[in-house]
Amino acid sequence: MSRKTYYITTPIYYPSGKLHIGNTYTTVLCDALRRYKDLKGYDTYYLTGMDEHGKKIETVADERNIAPIDHVKQMAEETRALWDRLEISYDDFIRTTEKRHKTVVQKIFEQLLDQGDIYLGHYEGYYCMPCESFFTDSQLGENHTCPDCGRETDLLEEESYFLKLSKYQKRLLNFIEENPAFITPETRRNEVVNFIKQGLNDLSVSRTTFDWGIKVVSNPKHVVYVWIDALSNYISALGYGTDHDEKFQKYWHGDEVVHVTGKDILRFHAIYWPILLMALDIPINFRLHAHGFYQGKEGKMSKSKGSLVYPDTIINKYGLDELRYFLLRELPYGGDGVFSPDSFIERINYDLANDFGNLLNRTISMINKYFEGNITRQDEISHQADKELEDLVETTIKTYEENMENFKVSEAIKDLWRLISRTNKYIDETTPWILAKDTSQKPQLQNVMYHLAESLRIIGVLLKPLLLDASQGLFKQLGVADKYQTWASLSFGEILEFHVVKKPTPLFPRLDAEKEIEALSAIIRGEDDPEITPVDEDNLATIEDFNKLDLRIGKVIAAKFHPNADKLLVIKVDTGEKEPRQIVAGIAKHYTPEFLEGKKVVVVVNLKPVSLRGEQSEGMLLAGSNKQTLEILTVNNLDPGDGVQ
Numbered sequence: 001m002s003r004k005t006y007y008i009t010t011p012i013y014y015p016s017g018k019l020h021i022g023n024t025y026t027t028v029l030c031d032a033l034r035r036y037k038d039l040k041g042y043d044t045y046y047l048t049g050m051d052e053h054g055k056k057i058e059t060v061a062d063e064r065n066i067a068p069i070d071h072v073k074q075m076a077e078e079t080r081a082l083w084d085r086l087e088i089s090y091d092d093f094i095r096t097t098e099k100r101h102k103t104v105v106q107k108i109f110e111q112l113l114d115q116g117d118i119y120l121g122h123y124e125g126y127y128c129m130p131c132e133s134f135f136t137d138s139q140l141g142e143n144h145t146c147p148d149c150g151r152e153t154d155l156l157e158e159e160s161y162f163l164k165l166s167k168y169q170k171r172l173l174n175f176i177e178e179n180p181a182f183i184t185p186e187t188r189r190n191e192v193v194n195f196i197k198q199g200l201n202d203l204s205v206s207r208t209t210f211d212w213g214i215k216v217v218s219n220p221k222h223v224v225y226v227w228i229d230a231l232s233n234y235i236s237a238l239g240y241g242t243d244h245d246e247k248f249q250k251y252w253h254g255d256e257v258v259h260v261t262g263k264d265i266l267r268f269h270a271i272y273w274p275i276l277l278m279a280l281d282i283p284i285n286f287r288l289h290a291h292g293f294y295q296g297k298e299g300k301m302s303k304s305k306g307s308l309v310y311p312d313t314i315i316n317k318y319g320l321d322e323l324r325y326f327l328l329r330e331l332p333y334g335g336d337g338v339f340s341p342d343s344f345i346e347r348i349n350y351d352l353a354n355d356f357g358n359l360l361n362r363t364i365s366m367i368n369k370y371f372e373g374n375i376t377r378q379d380e381i382s383h384q385a386d387k388e389l390e391d392l393v394e395t396t397i398k399t400y401e402e403n404m405e406n407f408k409v410s411e412a413i414k415d416l417w418r419l420i421s422r423t424n425k426y427i428d429e430t431t432p433w434i435l436a437k438d439t440s441q442k443p444q445l446q447n448v449m450y451h452l453a454e455s456l457r458i459i460g461v462l463l464k465p466l467l468l469d470a471s472q473g474l475f476k477q478l479g480v481a482d483k484y485q486t487w488a489s490l491s492f493g494e495i496l497e498f499h500v501v502k503k504p505t506p507l508f509p510r511l512d513a514e515k516e517i518e519a520l521s522a523i524i525r526g527e528d529d530p531e532i533t534p535v536d537e538d539n540l541a542t543i544e545d546f547n548k549l550d551l552r553i554g555k556v557i558a559a560k561f562h563p564n565a566d567k568l569l570v571i572k573v574d575t576g577e578k579e580p581r582q583i584v585a586g587i588a589k590h591y592t593p594e595f596l597e598g599k600k601v602v603v604v605v606n607l608k609p610v611s612l613r614g615e616q617s618e619g620m621l622l623a624g625s626n627k628q629t630l631e632i633l634t635v636n637n638l639d640p641g642d643g644v645q
């Protein structure tokens with residue numbers, strides 16, 4: 001039997017600056033949904049990527065004095081490194097500057113032109129000369145000023161191609177009415193319907209005022225504007241329109257296709273994209289989910305307010321599962337959420353450490369104390385409390401599934417925590433410490449232990465898409481074999497016995513709330529620590545001391561994860577000598593091997609060689625670091641073997 005398919009996408013992100021919690025939420029949400037479908041046995045495919053064209057990128061690259069293509073390459077590498085750090089399970093990362101994408105966009109554009117869905121006309125808008133950009137009425141500041149630089153704009157006309165939205169308006173409305181699940185939440189659907197009913201103007205889909213884009217083949221003074229360029233990524237990445245369109249056939253024409261976006265780009269996905277598909281005669285097979293945003297306590301997060309939260313900072317300090325849990329739990333379905341230091345620390349302490357972590361700890365301790373770590377299912381016994389717990393487990397599995405299918409991930413988590421609370425309450429009801437005093441109650445005591453462990457096992461399976469290390473940690477500590485970590489095993493009583501570890505390890509250590517709220521607030525305000533250590537005037541190095549170090553430029557020719565240590569990478573560096581050097585560096589939490597390959601770094605070559613966990617290390621890379629982050633020192637214009645003074 002062939003498996004059902006599931007194709008899920010994030011929007012492609014626009015690389016003007018460092019990615020923050022907002023883009024991270026979308027990406028983590030898609031990751032959770034994808035892992036959920038994996039758990040259910042689907043054949044899944046997860047696409048994310050970067051939107052790398054447009055005037056703004058040209059400008060930022062100019063400011064940085066580098067070519068746009070180098071700028072976007074760097075942004076894409078940083079973004080991938082962040083997704084790796086977040087253990088995002090994406091299958092493909094598309095960049096709109098890639099050839100595989102460009103050719104498809106050009107082909108689509110010419111086809112629509114040929115069939116008359118795109119025509120040449122004039123675009124009128126408010127134009128800012130210094131910014132070389134058009135703005136719509138709603139984007140402008142007071143007195144028609146430029147929203148980017150504040151200068152006055154001029155009403156100008158530009159030659160532009162247009163896509164005939166009006167032609168498809170009625171068909172799209174019918175489609176939305178016939179497919180109530182097409183756009184969620186419902187409020188967003190209503191927004192879209194109202195917008196279409198006001199009448200759609202044809203959409204300007206090309207520009208002549210900048211170059212950094214995909215050229216229109218039949219009229220190269222035009223570049224394709226963002227709509228057609230960016231939206232097409234969802235099918236170009238699958239090989240649509242090429243000789244290798246197996247993935248397109250399999251996933252687009254498969255069972256489920258899901259686009260997840262923020263509410264700010266709802267219209268593009270709910271109107272322009274389906275109309276493009278109609279014009280191309282491709283079925284609109286997707287469901288669209290447009291979520292809200294995280295805000296700071298005082299409203300929208302912004303750099304100027306000092307309220308931007310960066311995911312790598314949070315992960316380095318508190319851990320990945322902690323961040324995933326908060327993001328997925330706190331954004332309500334259909335609404336916006338607040339990221340505040342208090343609520344973040346409280347969620348860790350109350351939900352993760354107390355309710356969940358502690359339940360696992362207590363259960364394992366009691367199973368060791370009363371049964372030396374081994375218990376079996378007691379089929380003869382059934383009390384009211386057992387029955388109630390079993391029933392809630394079964395209900396929770398059902399509501400969890402329903403919620404996950406409908407993008408209500410925070411609801412699914414709330415349900416899970418209701419079950420966790422109920423399991424905690426079950427301990428109070430059954431009072432194992434009293435049962436333990438009476439040897440005739442031994443079977444009943446074992447029955448209680450079994451109920452706790454089995455409830456936790458099922459909680460662990462349902463947590464798999466959400467918390468990565470914690471679910472694995474739970475299975476390990478409870479001694480749950482792989483076949484009882486599956487969707488098929490989700491039924492109370494499925495497992496016959498448990499052999500738990502001797503000593504439980506807390507999955508989520510409790511934090512000192514007051515101290516951590518203060519520390520996190522300071523980080524978010526951007527006034528984090530650094531207590532700069534003063535120079536030790538009594539212990540100065542001489543130039544001879546410094547000259548003892550032999551520093552050279554090296555080029556990373558290969559890198560891989562250390563086979564026996566999570567934190568280490570094993571790197572081969574060309575330092576201009578006969579043979580490349582092997583260096584073991586503790587930077588695996590900060591860099592992927594792929595990212596390092598080709599980078600030119602600074603190496604100390606005359607360090608005494610050492611063996612680190614079985615791998616020889618013949619040197620050291622120089623890196624800068626603070627509490628949050630670590631960055632290796634790199635150079636651009638030097639060659640392997642060049643000296644460093």
Ligand SMILES: [Zn+2]
Nearest residue numbers: 128131146149
């Ligand atoms: Zn301007």
